Structure formats: C-alpha cells, structure tokens
Amino acid sequence: MSNTTFVNLCEKWAQYAPNKIAITTATESITWLDLAKRIDGLVSTLRYQNVHVGKVVCLSGRSELSLVLRYLACLQYGAVPALVANQPLEQLTAKFDTLYPPTESACVWGGIDSSSNADEYSLHSIDRGEAEQSSSQGSVKDLLAGTPIASIVFTSGSTGQPKAVVHSADHxxxxxxxxxxxxxxxxxxxxxxxxxxxxxxxxxxxxxxxxxxxxxxxxxxxxxxxxxxxxxxxxxxxxxxxxxxxxxxxxxxxxxxxxxxxxxx
Incomplete structure (x- = not known):
C-alpha cells in the first residue's frame, strides 16, 4: 500500500495548484502538475524493474533533483526508501544486513560508488547470497512489518556501528x-x-x-x-x-x- 499521507499531499497541490511552481533548480522550474507526472514515470520504472510494494530501496546520491524525485516515487509506489551515502559496495554491506533478511537481494537506486558515472536513475539489484544478519532480531523491515515507513536514515556511527532510524509519514x-x-x-x-x-x-x-x-x-x-x-x-x-x-x-x-x-x- 502506498503512503497515504504523502499521496494526499501531492494530489492536493497537483489538483488545487497545478501550475504553481513546486521546485526550482539552476536550470528549470517544475510545477506541481509536472512534478506529479515525473513521479508517475518513476513509479512505472519501479514496476517495470519488478520492485515489489514494501521492498526496501536504498537511495544514494546528493540532495539533487534526481534524489528528491526518486524519494517521492518510492513513497507514492509504496517502496521503503532508505537514504544512504554514495559509496563503494563493500561499505554498504553492513547497512544491507540491517535492511534486508539474509537471503533477500538488496536494491540500490542511483550510484553505488562515488567515483562512478552510473546513471543516477539506474536500479541495481545486488545478490547477497548467504549474507549474515547483523542483528539476531532480524531486519528493520521484519521488525516493523505492517508499519508504513516513509524513511530510513542511518546514524553517523561515531560511537559504534551506524544504526537505522525509521520514520513514518506521520512522524x-x-x-x-x-x-x-x-x-x-x-x-x-x-x-x-x-x-x-x-x-x-x-x-x-x-x-x-x-x-x-x-x-x-x-x-x-x-x-x-x-x-x-x-x-x-x-x-x-x-x-x-x-x-x-x-x-x-x-x-x-x-x-x-x-x-x-x-x-x-
């Protein structure tokens, strides 16, 4: 199920202020109606790539337009967005262990390595094989089954292993x-x-x-x-x-x- 709070907000502005500017960048201005269309297109990408509703999708990248659009598309579709740094794959492994059950593949939308020129809209499915679970309690998604999740962010890890912090749209x-x-x-x-x-x-x-x-x-x-x-x-x-x-x-x-x-x- 998609995130109802988010959907209501976006539908509200697209319906009542379709031609009002929602986002500006150095090169373009995007109305609420145009924004809704772009999000719909990215939702289609998730469906085409067989990302199921409720799947944790790691979103990497800087706070640019593409990241905002990917984040909003996950919310609308009902995928669970986990915000991660654009870093080498081996540095993401511990986060994968927290986000996914041991045999579930990881999904990264965006670049994986900061030195990579990969398309920022590319979806990567990463087979984790028999990965060991970092927590005996199971993955974040398992622990919060049935709870609509609007974001997962990680602590800095300055006092130990980074911890996943979960927020709902209501939060x-x-x-x-x-x-x-x-x-x-x-x-x-x-x-x-x-x-x-x-x-x-x-x-x-x-x-x-x-x-x-x-x-x-x-x-x-x-x-x-x-x-x-x-x-x-x-x-x-x-x-x-x-x-x-x-x-x-x-x-x-x-x-x-x-x-x-x-x-x-």
Whole structure:
C-alpha cells in the first residue's frame, strides 16, 4: 500500500495548484502538475524493474533533483526508501544486513560508488547470497512489518556501528507542523535544500515543503547564487557568517540555525 499521507499531499497541490511552481533548480522550474507526472514515470520504472510494494530501496546520491524525485516515487509506489551515502559496495554491506533478511537481494537506486558515472536513475539489484544478519532480531523491515515507513536514515556511527532510524509519514508531518507553528513558511516562500537528505535535517526540509505547498530550491553548489533566490534556509553558523560578512543582498525572511531560529525584518 502506498503512503497515504504523502499521496494526499501531492494530489492536493497537483489538483488545487497545478501550475504553481513546486521546485526550482539552476536550470528549470517544475510545477506541481509536472512534478506529479515525473513521479508517475518513476513509479512505472519501479514496476517495470519488478520492485515489489514494501521492498526496501536504498537511495544514494546528493540532495539533487534526481534524489528528491526518486524519494517521492518510492513513497507514492509504496517502496521503503532508505537514504544512504554514495559509496563503494563493500561499505554498504553492513547497512544491507540491517535492511534486508539474509537471503533477500538488496536494491540500490542511483550510484553505488562515488567515483562512478552510473546513471543516477539506474536500479541495481545486488545478490547477497548467504549474507549474515547483523542483528539476531532480524531486519528493520521484519521488525516493523505492517508499519508504513516513509524513511530510513542511518546514524553517523561515531560511537559504534551506524544504526537505522525509521520514520513514518506521520512522524515527518508532525515534525513539520510543530516547527511551522512558530516558524512561518507559506506557500509563496522558497526553502533551500542545502542539507543532505541522508540526514533527518535534510528530509525535514522536504517534508516542510510538502506540508506547506511552497517552493523547494535545489542547491546548485553556488551558495551566493542560491541564497539570493530563497526566502528560507537551514544553515550552519559559518554559512550565516559568510552572508553577513560579505554583505550579500538576500530575500531571506527566516533562517533555521541548528536548533535556533533567526528572523529578518
């Protein structure tokens, strides 16, 4: 079964604001209706590749348009998106052991090795043979059977083996609504996707955008250019200092700085 909360949100904006811009990049602007069509196309890719509903799909890549589209397609189709770094296969093995039962093949959508020029929309099925399960309790999917999962992200592993953290759509929506009660972000505003989606802080930007029906700006890598085109941004202190020290002219209304909100008049 597809993720009902996500489907309702996307259908809402595609139905009531089909020609409103949903996503902007350095080279294009995508309306909610166009976005819905692109997602439908990628859902067809999942079906064509025989990815079954409920299958854990590892999504690799930077926070670019392709990753956002693949993530949304998984949600619409009912696959379980696990956000992972674009890294060599041997470094992903421990994560596979957490995500899949021992004899189930892993599925990676996107590049596997950061040095690879593989198509970012390529689906890879990886036979794990008789892989040993890292947890005697079974895979994440087994433990949460019947629970709609909207994301799986991994901890940094700074104090041991990275752990899988599971969120439902309700978790993401509640987090977005909780912040937006105090942090104004309307449908006419644009939030910069400047944080990695393999961290919950990056995913939180995506879900605030979905809940609000605003605009999402995909970071181009040119920070000065990107920040001039958005009203909202999630920044670290050094980025905010660059803006202030350089006296950049911005449209910023609010900045989410760690756990602190800063407001501009």
């Amino acid at each position: 993401h929506v509640a987090s977005a609504e909780g912040l937006l009660e105090k942090f104004r972000y309307s449908s006419s505003d644009t939030w910069l996707l400047s944080l990695p989606m393999l961290h919950v802080s990056g995913l939180a930007i995506v879900w605030r955008w979905l809940v609000t029906g605003g605009r999402l700006r995909i970071a181009s890598g040119d920070f000065a250019s990107d920040i001039a085109k958005v009203t909202h941004a999630s920044l670290v202190s050094t980025q905010l200092k660059r803006i202030v020290d350089n006296g950049w002219d911005t449209r910023l209304k609010r900045v989410l700085l760690g756990a602190v909100t800063s407001r501009t008049n």
